[in-house]
Amino acid sequence: MTLYDLDSLYREQCEELRTSALQKRWEDLTSEREEQVRMKKELAKQRRDEEDHFARMWFADMESKARREEEAAKRQSEANRQTSAVLQQQMTQLNDKKRQEKQLLEEQARLQVS
Numbered sequence: 001m002t003l004y005d006l007d008s009l010y011r012e013q014c015e016e017l018r019t020s021a022l023q024k025r026w027e028d029l030t031s032e033r034e035e036q037v038r039m040k041k042e043l044a045k046q047r048r049d050e051e052d053h054f055a056r057m058w059f060a061d062m063e064s065k066a067r068r069e070e071e072a073a074k075r076q077s078e079a080n081r082q083t084s085a086v087l088q089q090q091m092t093q094l095n096d097k098k099r100q101e102k103q104l105l106e107e108q109a110r111l112q113v114s
Helices: 003-113
Strands: none
Touching: none
C-alpha cells in the first residue's frame, strides 16, 4: 500500500468517524431536547394542577364563608325576633299592669265617693 492509499484510507475513515460522531451527537441532542420538552410539559401540568387545586380550595373557602355568614345572619335575625317578642311581651304586661292600677285607682275613688 502506498502513502497515497494510506492517506485516502485515513481520510475516508476519518470522514466516516466524523459522520458517525456527528450522527451520535445529533441523536444525543435530539434525545436531550425531547427530555427537556417532556420535562417542560410535566412542569406545566404540575403548575396547572396546583392552580386548579388552589382554585378549588379558594372556591370551597368562599362557599364555606358565605354559608357561615348566612348562618350568622339567620342566628342574628332569630335573636332579634326573640328579643322583639320578649320586649313586646314586657310592654303588654306593663300596659296591663298600668290598666289594672288605673282601674284600682278608679275603683278606690268611686268607693271613697260613695
